[in-house]
Amino acid sequence: MAKHTNDRLQGTLDLLVLKTLASRGPMHGYGITLHIEKISQEVLHLEEGSLYPALHRMTQEGWLRAEWGASENNRRARYYSVTAAGRRQLGEEERNWAALTGAVARVLEFT
């Protein structure tokens, strides 16, 4: 949906989640949290609670698919994976991100 493109922070979270799931395959929410923390070397500090509304929203948008499955220690957990629409969205978010960072970089170089 168009309105999220303007929302940088949310866009960032969407981008991270999509990227994580696209590269690592189906994961549950806690797994996504751990992964993002690990990759960003704990730089991106995510309030873990805010991940879930984002996951549900992206499921709603049709970017993610959610299924109940068993966790590593055999508990019931909700696993998320990327849909085809999600992959398209990921591509767009990546392009947006590159454009934004590029622009910011040019601004920084210029001054």
Next chain:
Amino acid sequence: MSWLDRCLNLFRGRKLNSEIEEELRFHEEARIADNLAAGMTPDEARRDAARRFGGHTAALERSRDADIVMWMETIIQDVRYAWRSLRRTPVVTAVALGSLALAIGANTALFSVVNAVLLRSLPYRDANRLAVIWSTSTLNGSNSINTSVPNFEDWKARSHSFAELAAYRESDGPFFRPGNQADEPEWIDYAWAEDDLFHVLGRGAAIGRVFTGDSREAQVAVLSHGFWKRRFAGSPDVIGQTISVGGIDFQVIGVMPEDFAFPSKDIRLWVPAAAYPHFDQRRAQRDAGFGVGVGRLSDRATIESARAEMNVIARQLALQYPKEDGERGANLVPLATLIHGETVPYMLVLLFAAVGFVLLIACANVANLLLARGAARSGEVALRIALGAGRWRVARQMLTESLFLSAAAGALSFPLVAWGIRALIVLAPPGIDRLDEAHLDFQVLAFSVGLSFVTGVAFGLAPAIRISKPASGRRHTGGTQSQTMRRALIVAEFALAVVLLTGAGLLLRSFAAVQAVDPGFARDHIFTATLRFRNTLPRVDRAGLYREAIRRVGMLPGVSAVGGINNIFYAGERGNFGLRAVEGRLAEDRDRWSPMAWNTVSGDYFQAMGLPLLRGRLFTDRDNPNAPPAVIINETMARRYWPGEDPIGKGIKGFDARGHNDEWVRVIGVVKDMHSRGLDYAPMAQIYEPQAQSLDETEDMVVRSQTSVAPIRDAIRNLDKTAVWSDVFTLDDKLRELTAPRRFQTLLLSLFALLALALAGVGIFGMMHYSVAQRTQEIGIRMALGARPQSVVGMVVQEAVVLAAIGLGIGLAASFGLSRFIRSLLFGVSASDPWTLAGVAFVLTAVALLACSIPARRAARVDPVLALRRE
């Protein structure tokens, strides 16, 4: 997630909640486990997990919201936004809401009546497969006469179009309960059923049972629900009781359901035709009309095929029995046509169309309001579109706003509808079957909701399309385009209002013309009543009773004249009639026949009615059975047969023989015409004969009196305990009843026209108001450049007047085209009555001027400095 899922989410909130709860709990517990593994104490581990997670409940709420509300979110947002933006202009919104609520309410109220009376299926099994069959007379063009019993039996034997065929005969007569001394005798309408009438109609009794076509069971009766409630207090003990109807005893075997009213709601009970006096003789009388056929079409037949077959059968019978059936045909119509008649559907459809026009005007008004607001908001909209809001989203916003308005108006209209239905039932002329069954029910509710929705879309669509069109780059985007659309709407409103005003004006003029007609008789201190004696008495005895009743009433103090007639008033059109012979003339050509009535009078009828004698003499006691038969005629009759001649002494013969030897009936006097068919029909030819020489009853009593009716009632009671004296009205009441349909149509159409005018006025006011507001700057510049306030006022007024004039032109052209639909209702005015048209033009221009006077004055007061500073 599919739409279905989203919708389901709404209903499975609890389960969803627990699923999200489980997911979040899993996350927290996994974090705690990891923390423990990393060496934290259980307490630390828990606190760290909670801190990292943030508000647990908040997350739960937000996750759930994301699921359920996401898809509703924007709608709620739209509605909230609509509410806010409408509240910003409370007066305009209130006016829009008010006019819409009025229009929707009026439409819904009228719909409930149309639905109850016309649209709802009749309460019979497969009612649209039922048809009634009358005999017709090629002689005088009447097409709804009772058919004789032998003819009916031939119809039944020869036709193949009907699965079942029965007949009924409407009668009236005295009713009382022989077992009950205190019971007042009452004159009622009832019906004789030939063959299995109830089975044809597919209805059974609510209590007890109905009778079948079995002729062995003759002395039984089935009561209508209303009559049972009124006369038997709704007691189930009624079954088995004996009643007397028309002098015959019947045993009550059943009570019909409340909605059973065949063929009309005036019918109080049904009895088998086999109980009809001398019914066996009737079976042999082919020339004596008895009843009306009612049949259920067989599966293969249609109304048209059945009609064709009946015509063939009627022709066969005419050839076979030329004496009795030579001039008889058959007329088959769907049952609904019989029940609804012709005038009622016409009237209702006309009014429904009128009220639809009012709704269109209200819609145009609101569309205009939204367009104007849209134009004022064009800056905001352009900004939103520039910020990435989709055009569809913006258009949807506009639609939501209009739907919100119409839904609110629909809700507001409900009290109006309930009140309107009651008002319609009270105001409506008598004799509209099933009218009182109109009420606020599910169908009416559905109509109202549907109507609100349709109107919302109708008036919201134009602004929505308009506003979502690509902006042209300037800030006041598409100003001229939306102006054009708004002007067109105003013109349309005015045109519609003109059509209604013209219609109402013509009807009002007709009504005034009808009221101005001299009825031909005196109206003050005259009342009429119906007096009937037991019809088991021999005719001669009854004639004696009428004479005696008139004599006794005439002696009461305060009574100046009393008379009787077989029928004072006739409702509307009648068939054409003529005479069998006129002395000294050739037989009359049937093409020359015209409406005519052959009446029987008794007592001082002409004096009581105040009908002046113009020539000759009135009846005296000497005009008795042994004297030569004599008649008095009215002016129309005299003009028709003896134009320019003195009719006194001329001889005529009607179709029934008079005197001892079919002698000439001599004209002895001429009286003034009276409007016996109602004021809106020309007087017809009338022949009056004295009761002493006639066979007919004079049931309608006319009393000219200064006193109350009580002593008269007592005098009649003392004369004969079983006499039924009823339907006491003043002549004024009677006349009013005859004009009731016209009054109803005129009143309602005038109301709708006024409403339309007011709405159109509001419309042009709003339009000019906005127009001035938008052009403040331009006006300021003009004034700064030296324009005088008068010229500014002129500019505004000119715009309004031009719009009104265009609307007037289109409206007048349209009313001219539509006038044929009300031509039959006009009386004394032509459809292009110049006074009406001039009046409409005047009223409309006045309203337009009045409506734009306030905006014009505001324009004149624009301060150039302030206006220019605005930029």
